[in-house]
Amino acid sequence: MSMDLIIKIIVMFLGGLILLYMAIVISSYSSMLLLSVRHLRRNYKIDKRELDETYIDSFYSKPVSIIIPVHNEEAGVIDSISSILNLRYPQTEAIIVNDGSTDETEASIISAFRMVRVTTKAAGRLKTKAIISQYRSEIHPNLWLLTKEQGGKADALNAGINIAKYPYFCSVDGDSILAENSLLRIMRPIMMSNGDVIGAGGNVRIANGQHIEMGSVSQEGLSKNTLVTMQAAEYVRAFLMGRTALGLFNMNLIISGAFSIFSKEWVVEAGGYATNTIGEDMELVVRLQLLARRKKMKKRIAFVSDPICWTEAPESVGVLHKQRRRWHQGLIESLWKNRKALFNPKYGSLGLVAFPYYWIVECLGPIIELAGYIYVVILYFQGGLYYEFSLLLMLLFILYGSLFTAASVLLEAWSMNSYPKTKDIAKLFFLSLTEVFWYRPMTLLWRFEGLIRFAMGKKDWGKMKRVGLSRKGAQR
Amino acid sequence: MIRVSISILAVGIICLLFLLLCLAIYLVVQRQAETKRHKAINDYILTEEKHWYAYLTGEVELSKKLIPKSAYEREAIEEIFLVYMKNLSNSFIKERITSYAGKYLASYYKQQLKSFRSSMRLNALYRILEFDLMNELSEQLKQFKNRRLTREEQFQFLKIELQITSGHRFIENMLSMETVFSEHEYRQLFLNADSDVLENAMEQFESLSSLCKWALIDAMGFNREIVVLSFLESLLDHREAELRIKALKAIYRIGVVLELERYLVFVTSTMWEERLMIAKIMENVPLEDSILHLQKLAQDESWWVRSQAIASIGEQKEYMENDNNKAVQDSWAAENKMGEALF
Numbered sequence: 004m005s006m007d008l009i010i011k012i013i014v015m016f017l018g019g020l021i022l023l024y025m026a027i028v029i030s031s032y033s034s035m036l037l038l039s040v041r042h043l044r045r046n047y048k049i050d051k052r053e054l055d056e057t058y059i060d061s062f063y064s065k066p067v068s069i070i071i072p073v074h075n076e077e078a079g080v081i082d083s084i085s086s087i088l089n090l091r092y093p094q095t096e097a098i099i100v101n102d103g104s105t106d107e108t109e110a111s112i113i114s115a116f117r118m119v120r121v122t123t124k125a126a127g128r129l130k131t132k133a134i135i136s137q138y139r140s141e142i143h144p145n146l147w148l149l150t151k152e153q154g155g156k157a158d159a160l161n162a163g164i165n166i167a168k169y170p171y172f173c174s175v176d177g178d179s180i181l182a183e184n185s186l187l188r189i190m191r192p193i194m195m196s197n198g199d200v201i202g203a204g205g206n207v208r209i210a211n212g213q214h215i216e217m218g219s220v221s222q223e224g225l226s227k228n229t230l231v232t233m234q235a236a237e238y239v240r241a242f243l244m245g246r247t248a249l250g251l252f253n254m255n256l257i258i259s260g261a262f263s264i265f266s267k268e269w270v271v272e273a274g275g276y277a278t279n280t281i282g283e284d285m286e287l288v289v290r291l292q293l294l295a296r297r298k299k300m301k302k303r304i305a306f307v308s309d310p311i312c313w314t315e316a317p318e319s320v321g322v323l324h325k326q327r328r329r330w331h332q333g334l335i336e337s338l339w340k341n342r343k344a345l346f347n348p349k350y351g352s353l354g355l356v357a358f359p360y361y362w363i364v365e366c367l368g369p370i371i372e373l374a375g376y377i378y379v380v381i382l383y384f385q386g387g388l389y390y391e392f393s394l395l396l397m398l399l400f401i402l403y404g405s406l407f408t409a410a411s412v413l414l415e416a417w418s419m420n421s422y423p424k425t426k427d428i429a430k431l432f433f434l435s436l437t438e439v440f441w442y443r444p445m446t447l448l449w450r451f452e453g454l455i456r457f458a459m460g461k462k463d464w465g466k467m468k469r470v471g472l473s474r475k476g477a478q479r
Numbered sequence: 480m481i482r483v484s485i486s487i488l489a490v491g492i493i494c495l496l497f498l499l500l501c502l503a504i505y506l507v508v509q510r511q512a513e514t515k516r517h518k519a520i521n522d523y524i525l526t527e528e529k530h531w532y533a534y535l536t537g538e539v540e541l542s543k544k545l546i547p548k549s550a551y552e553r554e555a556i557e558e559i560f561l562v563y564m565k566n567l568s569n570s571f572i573k574e575r576i577t578s579y580a581g582k583y584l585a586s587y588y589k590q591q592l593k594s595f596r597s598s599m600r601l602n603a604l605y606r607i608l609e610f611d612l613m614n615e616l617s618e619q620l621k622q623f624k625n626r627r628l629t630r631e632e633q634f635q636f637l638k639i640e641l642q643i644t645s646g647h648r649f650i651e652n653m654l655s656m657e658t659v660f661s662e663h664e665y666r667q668l669f670l671n672a673d674s675d676v677l678e679n680a681m682e683q684f685e686s687l688s689s690l691c692k693w694a695l696i697d698a699m700g701f702n703r704e705i706v707v708l709s710f711l712e713s714l715l716d717h718r719e720a721e722l723r724i725k726a727l728k729a730i731y732r733i734g735v736v737l738e739l740e741r742y743l744v745f746v747t748s749t750m751w752e753e754r755l756m757i758a759k760i761m762e763n764v765p766l767e768d769s770i771l772h773l774q775k776l777a778q779d780e781s782w783w784v785r786s787q788a789i790a791s792i793g794e795q796k797e798y799m800e801n802d803n804n805k806a807v808q809d810s811w812a813a814e815n816k817m818g819e820a821l822f
Contacts, residue, residue, distance in 0.1 A: 048598040425510040
């Protein structure tokens with residue numbers, strides 16, 4: 004067999020593999036897009052204020068403990084807490100868990116909300132690092148501050164769960180701002196489900212570039228930073244296309260840790276958040292889903308597109324790199340930890356559809372896509388037959404990489420309307436078309452790096468520099 | 480290698496570009512239309528809210544200027560009416576709104592009830608209920624019922640039926656529906672139901688689903704009507720524990736205890752939730768009659784029962800000092816098992 008023939012066979016095989024992968028991904032994304040379009044279009048014009056007014060009465064709702072883990076968040080923590088206190092919801096308590104901050108986080112909270120020290124409650128059912136002190140606000144009696152030894156976000160959440168007194172808890176990141184009706188709307192599937200929904204995730208939007216004062220978004224708009232705007236488009240695709248569609252079939256393995264709500268009893272039974280993993284939010288969701296399947300109970304994790312949580316996105320390539328690497332590493336850790344569910348009929352659609360999707364498309368995707376990019380370039384310069392094939396693949400990459408994101412902007416217009424200005428929506432749309440040429444290859448490399456780090460057993464997080472989301476800190 | 484002609488690829492690229500162009504145009508046009516619509520509505524509200532105030536409070540009669548001439552004006556008028564309906568209880572204003580809506584908005588809602596989009600139909604149902612247009616649109620509502628409706632529409636329709644049908648028919652209609660609503664939805668219905676509906680619900684209690692039963696009992700407790708007390712007391716012997724606990728909770732909310740002996744069996748119940756509820760109920764009983772039972776409950780194995788009994792007695796501090804260690808040890812186990820019944 005000549006060398007040329009061997010090369011040809013290898014090239015054909017790789018080409019076929021990439022083509023097969025693209026076919027799987029494009030058909031998955033197309034299905035998700037169609038499902039999301041149908042779902043969001045159906046609810047497009049419904050007057051959602053009617054439902055808010057119903058559930059605002061405490062008789063119709065369930066009380067919620069809101070847990071906010073913070074670590075060195077002095078820049079934005081006051082705004083985050085203010086947004087929690089501004090929430091329209093009949094009965095809540097807010098528990099700030101200061102996870103060993105070394106900056107002025109604790110002092111600023113104590114000062115801003117007139118916190119006084121109280122007797123520390125005894126240890127709860129979840130093991131955590133030591134609690135140092137507990138405070139209660141004199142002006143907001145349902146606002147608590149727990150200071151503890153640093154143990155990570157998962158450990159902080161577990162500490163919050165231990166002192167939470169209500170049957171549901173909402174986890175909110177320390178740098179996030181919740182829209183006024185967020186809690187009402189995220190609780191709705193739980194209230195309507197007679198306890199079948201044991202967790203729900205809300206929609207996360209990029210706050211950079213918004214005008215935020217005293218914990219409220221006063222003027223919505225896009226950041227001038229191209230990297231942030233690209234992330235905004237990406238978030239729209241991930242949440243409105245991906246999670247909406249997967250949520251319809253209870254196949255979500257991820258709901259955002261920035262804004263999610265869970266049944267306390269189920270989380271405690273599942274063992275709380277895992278402290279030895281990077282993606283603790285995803286890992287918990289996977290464990291809850293599997294626990295419900297094992298108990299043969301029809302429990303669901305819902306995704307709700309209405310309620311919005313504004314969060315700070317990385318503004319520099321360096322920080323974004325660390326974030327995406329960590330997210331991908333967390334994803335693989337979680338999937339690997341629960342790998343017994345893969346193709347396991349005992350777990351129903353979760354094992355037979357959701358897990359394979361996450362493994363093939365989300366987890367191993369970076370390897371195949373990166374190989375695809377390199378392949379296309381090499382083929383292009385080979386010329387002849389390969390030239391046409393490389394163009395075909397390029398077309399598919401554009402379709403996969405950009406068109407779906409652009410179409411997701413349409414979903415945004417039909418659902419949350421977070422970007423009311425025409426120029427913002429146009430900017431979002433046209434920037435999303437460029438995704439395949441710069442943003443996607445970049446994030447693919449970082450995700451690939453995350454995969455390598457997982458294989459090498461590395462565990463460190465990387466730090467994200469916070470600028471805070473208030474008028475002082477926001478950058479347009 | 481796959482043979483793909485350049486022309487096919489070119490066609491593919493052109494199709495994609497065309498699709499993207501259509502999408503871009505749609506987004507821009509849609510956003511501009513939305514912006515224009517919001518501006519028109521806000522401008523109308525700003526300029527006309529004083530005139531609406533004058534009309535609705537009876538200072539002036541209806542002028543032609545207040546009759547809607549466009550979709551924007553109609554939406555703006557709805558916004559104004561919704562604010563008044565939700566924030567005021569003045570019957571004169573509500574009648575004016577209903578009368579106006581019946582003349583100038585009902586025809587629009589009639590059309591919307593026939594819409595193929597469920598969101599438009601649902602919004603129409605919201606407005607019909609809010610503006611009390613059930614009589615004006617009774618024929619349309621009868622026809623509407625025979626359509627294939629979404630779950631949300633069915634529920635909203637039930638809320639409308641609650642206002643216009645007799646108690647017996649309403650319960651019959653509800654029982655005949657295939658859709659099972661959540662306990663919260665049933666609670667909404669019963670909380671807004673009149674005594675006729677509630678009486679019929681009590682008569683047909685055993686035919687109701689569990690969720691419906693729980694919701695009915697919760698609503699009775701919330702309403703605090705003494706007339707239902709005997710019915711609730713009859714549930715104290717029910718075989719279902721959840722019903723007994725809910726009945727006790729409702730009785731506690733009503734706040735009246737006629738015969739204490741009826742409840743004493745729960746002091747020694749095997750379920751801590753029932754013992755907790757009886758400890759709460761004894762808050763409404765004179766201390767000389769309840770003290771012995773409360774003292775017994777203050778020694779209960781459950782921290783929740785003990786603390787409630789102590790609270791009911793009102794000597795919390797002395798008992799808590801003696802009881803602190805045991806309370807701390809088992810407080811977390813009890814608290815987390817407290818369960819939905821108590822919320």
